[in-house]
Amino acid sequence: MSSSDRQDPRPQAADLADPLYYLQNMETVVNWVRQNHSDLLTPEENHRLAGFVELSVSARALLTRMVMRTGELFRVDKLNYPELPDKESVALAELTASDWVVAADHLRIDDLFRLFTLAELRPAFACILSDLGHPRSLPKARMKALLSDHLGDTVRLADWLPAHGDTVVSLAHMPLFDRIRLMFFGNLRQSWPDFVLVELGYQQYEEVTFTPESRxxxxxxxxxxxxxxxxxxxxxxxxxxxxxxxxxxxxxxxxxxxxxxxxxxxxxxxxxxxxxxxxxxxxxxxxxxxxxxxxxxxxxxxxxxxxxxxxxxxxxxxxxxxxxxxxxxxxxxxxxxxxxxxGEPAPELPADPAPEEFLVTLPQSGVPVEVAVQQHFWQDDQPVFYVENTLINGLFGLLCWDVIFAPVPGAFFHPFHVGPADLTREDFVPRRRELLEQCFLHLENGDYSEVILANYRRKRGLANPFVNWLVVDENLLELALVCIPPDHLEVLFRRLLHNLKEHRSGFPDLIRFLPDDPDPTRRYEMIEVKGPGDRLQDHQRRWLAFFQRQGIAARVCYVRWQEDVT
CATH class of the missing domain: 1.25.40 (Serine Threonine Protein Phosphatase 5, Tetratricopeptide repeat)
Structure with missing residues (x-):
């Protein structure tokens, strides 16, 4: 059953076991745009998309395959898709009759040399090359350059390759497909192959309420x-x-x-x-x-x-x-x-405090240096986790889940978003400030742990730009919520929000929990690991300076290997 026949109004990812899954995903785009963006299309464009849905399955699938490929010109004899219910020639005839493809009888020299092999081109141009004083054994690039100078930019295919005079066709409406791809995604960065072959079946997505304003x-x-x-x-x-x-x-x-x-x-x-x-x-x-x-x-x-x-x-x-x-x-x-x-005095700028540092000497065991330090410090009552940028981001993403996926205008354009499109824009926070402050009230009221764990259990596996499900598990979350004070979480989260693009990275590699420490502000520490010859990067220094100013325990661990010690 094609997606156009489904009763569920919400688009679904195609079953990758279906050999025509790429067609189902293309139909998802076409139907979504027709349902939600028809007012942004001309009557002719709306009519053309309605005609796409009315094509046979084979014609729709072949057209989708052509749209996915690079360029707009195709050799008929190279179109080979055995999963089509009908022969390619039958589907192509239907596409030609309905003006989705047209014969390409004139080709630019560049396209001619891209579509045909050297073995096909040499006999066709042997005489003209000889007349110009060149051997027919010229390499392809050199032959193309000479013919471009002599014949101009465009040639009539039947004049030079009569056996192939009617075997090249061109997509007639590629700009329309680009336009609907743009309206569906909100960008042209995601290509048709990326989307149709991969994107929809890759992850599970949060359901977001769509309104006309969210387009x-x-x-x-x-x-x-x-x-x-x-x-x-x-x-x-x-x-x-x-x-x-x-x-x-x-x-x-x-x-x-x-x-x-x-x-x-x-x-x-x-x-x-x-x-x-x-x-x-x-x-x-x-x-x-x-x-x-x-x-x-x-x-x-x-x-x-x-x-x-x-x-x-x-x-x-x-x-x-x-x-x-x-x-x-x-x-x-x-x-x-x-x-x-x-001739002016430089402004007095506060210097960042130097991070606390220490050195450990370890035997080389073949594991990454961060894992070696994790194993070195691990104790059953003081567990150490290799989290880098995942833990604090994950805690934020789980606490503020509903804010991240709030149907703010211009944030979600289709049902397959990992996160809001405006996540790294300067207006992300101002447009959600009231909602974010409501989340921070959970930190003040003391029920933040329940909110985070409830979202973890309810949303586990759904795509979220802050949550890495491969690292953040329930055991890690429970330890973090016991050991990291809520006022620390708040200052960390507020710094994240100050510049989400910049501040989501640079966190220390390890976190060590000390749940039995009598000082509630010292029940964890972050450890940045630097192996021999490695040094701190600017964004890491900025986070470490922030930790120092906020009274958050963080240190830099420099590692040297035992065999290097003399």
Missing amino acids: AFQHRHEVDCYLEMHQCREQLDEGVPVADLWPQVPGPTDNTWLASRRDRLLLELGRQAERQGERELALAALAESTHREARLKQLRLLERMKRFDEAWAIARDWHATELSDAEHQGLARILKRVAGKV
């Missing part, structure tokens, strides 16, 4: 805006100069989700413009972007251009605002360098 786009012009930005990024990746792309960049938008994507595009345009020697253009792009990284890059560029007064004015004013740790660190370094250039 990625509310208006068709917003879809167009995204596609324009995507085209700019593709051209940038292909090496088109930023100066040529700059006029194509869409203007500011009121859609906060689109605005964040525009900020990332401007950041990348600024980076590439500087590399291309277009420094003024780079400054303009970086100044217009509100991406977290843009301001520091703008300041560093002004510094390299020796425009110290401008850099100082921006850095001095920016320093007074609330910054993430990475921004604070980068800005402090710039202020220190630029202050002397403008």
